[in-house]
Amino acid sequence: MKKSLVLAMAMALGVTASAYAANPFSDVPAGHWAYDSINKLAAAGVIEGYGDATFGGDKLMTRYEMAQIVAKAMAKGANVDKLAAEFADELDNLGVRVANLEKKADNVKITGEARYRYWDNDYNKKADKSTDALRSRIWVKGAVNDDWTYTAMLENIQTFQHDNAGEETTKFQRAYVNGKLGGVAVQAGRYGFTDFTGGNIYDTRMDGGQVAYGKDVKLTLGAGKAADAAFAKVAKNDGSKADNLYYANLAGKVGVVDANVGYYKFEDVTTLSDDDSIWTVGVAFPVLKDLKLGATYLASDYDKNNADDDGYVVSLDYKGAKAGVAGSWGLFAKYYDQGVGTYIAHTMNGQCGEFGIAEDGFKGYQVGANYTFAKNIVGQVEYYDLEAKEGSKEAKTFYGQVNFMF
Structure with missing residues (x-):
């Protein structure tokens, strides 16, 4: 046999x-x-x-x-x-099992990135303060069903040149679900939230949820707990997390112009005020081939000490490095004029708040470039020249990074 x-x-x-x-x-x-x-x-x-x-x-x-x-x-x-x-019966059972195993194998996707970062800061004309670090992130995404997914992210940071040289932290930084309820897109859990101005107000984690409806014109509503503010001078000085964050944004396209209107309310977030509400209006449109101009106006309700409580950001972007296209590159520039209360955890890599400018409001510029050295290996350099809107504080920062994606 x-x-x-x-x-x-x-x-x-x-x-x-x-x-x-x-x-x-x-x-x-x-x-x-x-x-x-x-x-x-x-x-x-x-x-x-x-x-x-x-x-x-x-x-x-x-x-x-x-x-x-x-x-x-x-x-x-x-x-x-x-x-x-x-063996028809056994094959029928085996076919079900094999199909389930194959579906399960494709159900979870693991991706990641390793980013080497270097800062060189000149704060108030004092001695330079340089720092470099390696940040590694592992992303896991699994399909719950045809409409829902779960995403998680584990992050490890190792510092090199620093007062705490050799310090290493590993944290479970993201855990959230995405799905649909009828025609409404839902996101809930601990997710990264970059405000709709591109991070000029807030760009870090939050614990909460948001819903979005629409395609050509989209309304997004969200609420939750904000993470610690990126700037120590703005964050609550007792080391606790910020309190509630609520936001709403309406975005659409008019011809070649992308436009949005937003509202953000932070409760008990800053040392400056118990609450801070910020309204924004922004537009972006092409002015030449591969060249895009953007402008955002921000207004807060901070009205203490006669401080400037509104501001604007103007940006220019030319082309842009694409991770999948070796040799692709881009240039970018921004000019900031932001009063106190118009930012909580700014996206800028220069981290002006660490050097005493954030609590006074700031203005200045950023220029930068990025380039794809090989597929999924992208480098970027940035330079910031910023000064406080009140007083004589200033900060100049060079920032560079190389990102490996896998």
């Missing part, structure tokens, strides 16, 4: 006896009558043997094991109709 079965299966796959000379199983000697057929079936992936590198030719085979072999042979195009009919 076994002899005829092995020969029949090998013939169905078109075995040529000398095609595979290597011996994958220690208990099948070269002179064995089934040597060539077994080698062919093993090379084709139809049979696998046992974990100890043996074929186990003397062992009795279960119907389920036989059904596995038949299924693999059928997948290779073998004509095994009689065997398929004999």
